Amino acid sequence: MLSRLRRFCRDVEAVAAVEFALILPLLITLYLGTVEAATLYAADRKVATVASTMADLVSREKDTILLSRLDDYYAATATIMQPYTTAGLTVVVSLLQLDAEGVATVKWSKGYGADDRNADDEYPLDADSRINELARGASGWLIASEVTYPHRSFIGYVFPETINLRHVEYFLPRFDGEIALDTNG
Numbered sequence: 001m002l003s004r005l006r007r008f009c010r011d012v013e014a015v016a017a018v019e020f021a022l023i024l025p026l027l028i029t030l031y032l033g034t035v036e037a038a039t040l041y042a043a044d045r046k047v048a049t050v051a052s053t054m055a056d057l058v059s060r061e062k063d064t065i066l067l068s069r070l071d072d073y074y075a076a077t078a079t080i081m082q083p084y085t086t087a088g089l090t091v092v093v094s095l096l097q098l099d100a101e102g103v104a105t106v107k108w109s110k111g112y113g114a115d116d117r118n119a120d121d122e123y124p125l126d127a128d129s130r131i132n133e134l135a136r137g138a139s140g141w142l143i144a145s146e147v148t149y150p151h152r153s154f155i156g157y158v159f160p161e162t163i164n165l166r167h168v169e170y171f172l173p174r175f176d177g178e179i180a181l182d183t184n185g
């Protein structure tokens with residue numbers, strides 16, 4: 001019995017297989033975690049792009065924006081979000097008016113997959129923020145685009161729960177004055 005135990009301790013033929021079996025779960029977790037983290041990051045960048053694009057496109061309008069044009073902008077989010085689905089994607093675009101003290105008030109708002117903000121409600125924008133100061137110093141108007149997206153990992157090994165991604169972008173209008181929302185066009 002003792003000789004068999006000595007021979008077993010000197011036998012190194014299966015050591016590599018045992019070591020591989022011990023580190024395999026760690027390697028699989030690292031690999032799947034890297035894939036899931038990369039897709040989460042890519043989805044987050046897509047959400048940020050949607051928020052930025054919506055605010056930028058609205059800020060380019062002069063005097064009036066047609067509701068149909070705003071609908072077209074929203075329809076384009078499906079292309080921006082590819083290869084991810086737009087299921088659960090919500091977008092709220094609002095025109096804000098800032099007073100001399102930096103209080104932002106919603107002039108109009110349009111939501112897609114979410115409720116509109118109520119006109120004349122105060123918008124939660126810090127009066128000391130740089131964008132607030134810039135808007136007050138310019139025309140007193142600001143475009144806000146709020147986007148949320150429930151990202152669910154397709155593997156779900158490392159991130160098994162849905163992660164809600166959210167981005168808010170602010171753009172100054174390109175032209176002086178209010179951009180009215182024409183709901184008839």
